[in-house]
Each structure stands twice: as structure tokens, then as C-alpha cells.
Amino acid sequence: MKVCQIEAGDLRRSLSKSGLRIRTGPFICHVQTPFENIADGVQLFYKDFTCESEGFADFHLKLIRPRNLHRVWRPQVSCYLNDDSPFSPLPSDQAFAVFESLLNWSIYTTTYNYLIIHGATVERNGFAAILPAPPGSGKSTLCAALVSRGWRLLTDELTLVSPASGLISDLARPISLKNNSIDVLQDYAPNEVFGPKIYNTIKGTIAHMGPPSDSVSRMHEAAVPGWLIFPKYQAGASTSVAPLPKGQAFMRLSSGLVNYPVLGAQGFEALTQLIDRTDCYNFTYSSLDEAMAWFSELQAPGRQALEQ
Amino acid sequence: MILDPTIERALTQPQALAELKEPQWDQLLQSLRRLGLLARIQVLLAERGLLHAVPAQPRMHLESARIVADNEQRIMNWEVNRIQRALKELSTPVIFLKGAAYLIAGLSVAKGRISTDIDILVDKADLPAVETALLKHGWEHTKVDEYDQYYYRIWSHELPPLRHRERRTIIDVHHTILPLTGRCHPDPKKLLAQAINLDGSRFKILAPADMVLHSAAHAFQDGDLVRGLRDLVDLDDLLRHFGVEASFWTRLLQRGQELDLTRPLYYALRYTNLILHTPMPKAVVEQAQKHAPAWLTGAIMDRLVIHAVNDRLNGWRRFLQAFSNWALYVRQHWLRMPPILLARHLLHQMFHRQKLRTDLG
Numbered sequence: 001m002k003v004c005q006i007e008a009g010d011l012r013r014s015l016s017k018s019g020l021r022i023r024t025g026p027f028i029c030h031v032q033t034p035f036e037n038i039a040d041g042v043q044l045f046y047k048d049f050t051c052e053s054e055g056f057a058d059f060h061l062k063l064i065r066p067r068n069l070h071r072v073w074r075p076q077v078s079c080y081l082n083d084d085s086p087f088s089p090l091p092s093d094q095a096f097a098v099f100e101s102l103l104n105w106s107i108y109t110t111t112y113n114y115l116i117i118h119g120a121t122v123e124r125n126g127f128a129a130i131l132p133a134p135p136g137s138g139k140s141t142l143c144a145a146l147v148s149r150g151w152r153l154l155t156d157e158l159t160l161v162s163p164a165s166g167l168i169s170d171l172a173r174p175i176s177l178k179n180n181s182i183d184v185l186q187d188y189a190p191n192e193v194f195g196p197k198i199y200n201t202i203k204g205t206i207a208h209m210g211p212p213s214d215s216v217s218r219m220h221e222a223a224v225p226g227w228l229i230f231p232k233y234q235a236g237a238s239t240s241v242a243p244l245p246k247g248q249a250f251m252r253l254s255s256g257l258v259n260y261p262v263l264g265a266q267g268f269e270a271l272t273q274l275i276d277r278t279d280c281y282n283f284t285y286s287s288l289d290e291a292m293a294w295f296s297e298l299q300a301p302g303r304q305a306l307e308q
Numbered sequence: 309m310i311l312d313p314t315i316e317r318a319l320t321q322p323q324a325l326a327e328l329k330e331p332q333w334d335q336l337l338q339s340l341r342r343l344g345l346l347a348r349i350q351v352l353l354a355e356r357g358l359l360h361a362v363p364a365q366p367r368m369h370l371e372s373a374r375i376v377a378d379n380e381q382r383i384m385n386w387e388v389n390r391i392q393r394a395l396k397e398l399s400t401p402v403i404f405l406k407g408a409a410y411l412i413a414g415l416s417v418a419k420g421r422i423s424t425d426i427d428i429l430v431d432k433a434d435l436p437a438v439e440t441a442l443l444k445h446g447w448e449h450t451k452v453d454e455y456d457q458y459y460y461r462i463w464s465h466e467l468p469p470l471r472h473r474e475r476r477t478i479i480d481v482h483h484t485i486l487p488l489t490g491r492c493h494p495d496p497k498k499l500l501a502q503a504i505n506l507d508g509s510r511f512k513i514l515a516p517a518d519m520v521l522h523s524a525a526h527a528f529q530d531g532d533l534v535r536g537l538r539d540l541v542d543l544d545d546l547l548r549h550f551g552v553e554a555s556f557w558t559r560l561l562q563r564g565q566e567l568d569l570t571r572p573l574y575y576a577l578r579y580t581n582l583i584l585h586t587p588m589p590k591a592v593v594e595q596a597q598k599h600a601p602a603w604l605t606g607a608i609m610d611r612l613v614i615h616a617v618n619d620r621l622n623g624w625r626r627f628l629q630a631f632s633n634w635a636l637y638v639r640q641h642w643l644r645m646p647p648i649l650l651a652r653h654l655l656h657q658m659f660h661r662q663k664l665r666t667d668l669g
Contacts, residue, residue, distance in 0.1 A: 261379070
């Protein structure tokens, strides 16, 4: 069953009662919540995802109203992962963003089967471009723009590399845009699906952009890593690209990986394999059009290794 | 009810897990995660070649937990190596305790066990030299408050915990295995005398019976079963491992007497046998029975232990469980210090926190 096959009222009811089990990439996420803004977000952004009303789930997420005055006065959302509450309650108008963060947190803290890169990944012609970056580097903006221009969305936040196969999982979850990039993208890609702006979050204003149906329908196809591109948004800068030596790319990527030390030798092998098979670049941009043009001309990976 | 039947079966007959279907794994995984036993179950299944029988989705979580546990072991192995290096120049005997000892000795209890804190035991006279050597090699005090330092040094059985400034790992340096203020007084000299040397070095681990007694003392005398079921799983594994040799059991009872640990030993044998069906000679059970507490205390202790080893219970039983855990916490303090000292300690903690709050406010 797909989420879009459930009528809006039924979706709300089932979320608030026994909950819904939604498949994203290798995971089944069971979510239970009475919040209508979460139900609306699920209906808008997860419409093409498969779901079940019962069965096994990897993560049990509950987002509920706290049992105190905050039920009525400045309403809040409390969140639970498998009955433990990892964060403090947050304002309830942020509930959908909280749900997304909670799902990221669930994957981050319980899944050591994958090397997890904090970064977006998009795919075209069989090769994936990984955009690892700290917040503020414009990785989500770039990812959303690429997706609006025909690249397949694998993930916006967590790139999961399987140590066994070296392939990247497709989660196809919504892209989280922050602050100025929301308006930029709404102008740049008016045909995409955008959610309401969520104000005053820890990261400022957030709005989500939905994954294209094609990305979601190809969720079972893991992708071959092709390029590793460290983006940097710099206002007014002209587009500049510099190939990155593999050693530097390795050091730069490994220093930011949260679960890399835990994976030990297996993590090291997965990372060297990833660097070996990708062409690596530093990419500074300010114009999305110029950035799109450069990405569209990317050659199949492998040339860089020969050049070096 | 003693232990949740699914958890009991998972630990005592892991082969039965091969028959579980995905939906049955759902609850079990959540419980095992909360109990800290996911990696342990992965190990039990892997050793029996049954991992492939677990459906892919739950198997992912078991394997993930194993990766985490293996990493903890790697950290601990390296830490043992660094500690040996830091204490290289001293000529004093150093005994690795608990998790580190299980790992060094290659005991099955170490597999899938999660903990990176290291405990060592040295002669009281050697404490200053050991402390100096560790401080010189990058360990730092975590308790910088004057009262904490005073409390540990005067009343405790260990130095205030030290943390390595780069690796952030913790080491507890003990001079005996139970607080000086407590009811049982195992003589550390006796432990040191029987300790086993690690291949030709000055570093040692406790003799088998002493190792079990220390684990029992930690679970039932000093700690308050804080690690819950994991404490019992440790004891069960150690007893099964060493218990193969018949002479071990006589030795265990004898050492229990010599080290003044007969009561914790009684509890350890009672609860591993009752809850995890640990095999033990009938004669040993009868001998240990002599050190059982009065009937009422025993009955209360049964209830407390049963609540402590179970995963979160539901409904009204959750309140009972919360009360039990509180009672165990009180019991732990009661066993640790005489009433006057306890009162003084609690008063200090209370006013100290108050002061901290005012300072912050």
C-alpha cells in the first residue's frame, strides 16, 4: 500500500492510533502521532512511499503532546524513539521538522551497519554524486536544485554507504531547506512540492521540498558512488572547481564522520573504496544556473584517477 | 513471573530464536536494546551458526550492536595496552578487574559485553605511585571538587576516577573491591596473593573463584544491580565457564568465607540459578544456603531483584518496579556506609547542590 492511497482523514486517524509503518530505503519507520501537521507532512512528502499498518519496524517513533501545562499553553511536542526520549520537547508548530530530525537521529544512533556520511547524494546515469558538507555550505540548496533538474534524489541529510557492497542506499526523504534558500528554490523550481515554512527552529526557518515520485519509486536501487564533491556556497562568487587529491579527500571526509571510528577496519576499507572509485572536487558556487551547467557536464568517474 | 519468558528463552536457549518471525522480533529487539543485551544475543546466535536464520530486518540490528560491542573491545584492548605502558616503570603488582580482565583472559563473558571503563586493583601502599604515573601519562581527575576528592580518598575503596585527556576513557584505581565503610571486608592482600600472572608480566587478573566473588560483590553488595540483567548474565557465564571443573565449586565456597563475601555469593548463586538456570552442584547450593538472609529479607530481596532484571514493565507493575529500583538504591547506600556517615554524606550533597544552584542562578 502507498501513503497516497489512504484518504486524509484515515491517515490522521491511523497515525494517531496504532500508527503507520513507512519504508524509507533499508528501514521501516513506525510513527505514531496525533499532530495534524505531521499527518499533513506525511501526506505531502511521503505520498509515494509504501506503508503498512502492522508488522516489524526498525524504529518506533512517537511524537505526542506532553502531559503538562504545555498541552494548552504554548503547545509542545515530545518525542520518543523506542520509548526513550532523546530530545527536550519543542514547540508543536515545528512537529514535522521534529519528526524528520527524530528519524535522522534514529538512523544515526542505531545503525552501524552503514558508514554514514553527513551529506546529500543525487544520482544520474548510474552514478551518484555525494555532497558532504557542514550546515550552511549550501549542500541542501544544491541538492534540491539538482533534483529539480532531473537528478534522482537519494538522500539530503544522511548518506548511507554499505561496507559490503560499497553502494549508497536510497532513502528519498524530503529535502530540508533553510532560511534564504527556501525562497531561492521556490523561484528556481516552482513546479516542485514545498511544505509550509517552519519558523524559529534551532536551524532558523525550515521548509521541506518533496522527493520526485521517480526517486521514490527507485528506492530499492542502491547507487554506485561516482563523484565526491565538497560544495561551498559563497555569495557573489563565480563558480570555481578544483580537483581534490584523494588523500586530502579521505582526510577531509573521515574527519567529519560520526560513526566512522566505531566501524573500525571495516569503516576504513569502506571509505578508501569509496574515495578510490569517485572523482573528488572542491566546488565553490553562488549561481545555481552555473552550478547546474557544471554538474550536467560531469564525465563518468574514473578519469581523475588516471590523470593523477 | 520471574524473567520475561522471551528474554529468558533468548538467553538460555538461543537456538529457539531461529524460529522467531519478524513481528515477534519487534518487541524482543526493543527489550534487548534497553537491557543492553543485543550484542550478547548476536554472539550467542553467531556461535551456533544461527544468525542466517534470523530475518534480515532484525538481523541488521543484532549486527549493528555487535559492531558497537567490537569497537568497545577494541577501545578496551588499546586502553589496557596504554595502562600497561604508563605503569611500566613501577614494580608493583597491578590486577585488571571485571571487563578488562574478561577480555585479557579471553573469557566468553567478554563477547558482546559493553563497557569501556577499566578497573584495576593495586596494593594500598602503591596508590600514590600509580596515581602519579597515570597523571604523568595523560590521565586527569574528573572530580575536582574538594569534598569529592576527600570523600573518595578517606571513605572509598578507589581513587576518584581518572579520565584520559585525549581518549576520554575512564580508569578506576582500587585498593580493595568494596567500600571501606561497608559491611563486608574482603582483604585485598588475599586477592593479590592468589592473582594470576599474565604471560610473564607484572600484570595480573584475579583467580577464577575470586573473579566470580568480585562480580557477585559488585552486583549485590556495592552496586545495586544497576546493570540489571547484565550483571546476572556476567555471573552466569563465569559460573558456567569455570564450573566445568568440579574443584572450582569447593574453592568458590572456601574463598567466599576467606574473603568475607558469603552473602553476596549466596545471592549470586541463588539468582543466576533461579533466573538463568545456571547449573551448579546441589551440595554447593546447600552450603551457600547457610548464608541466606532471614526469611523476610530474602523474600523482599527476591522481589527487588526480579524487578531489577526485567525490562520496563507495563501498567501498575511499572510503579512497583520504580519503587523496587529506588529501594535497591537505598539498600546500596545502606550497605555502603554506616548511618551517621550516610547522613553526613547526604547532607553535604544536598547543601552542595543547593550552593551550586545559587552559584549558577
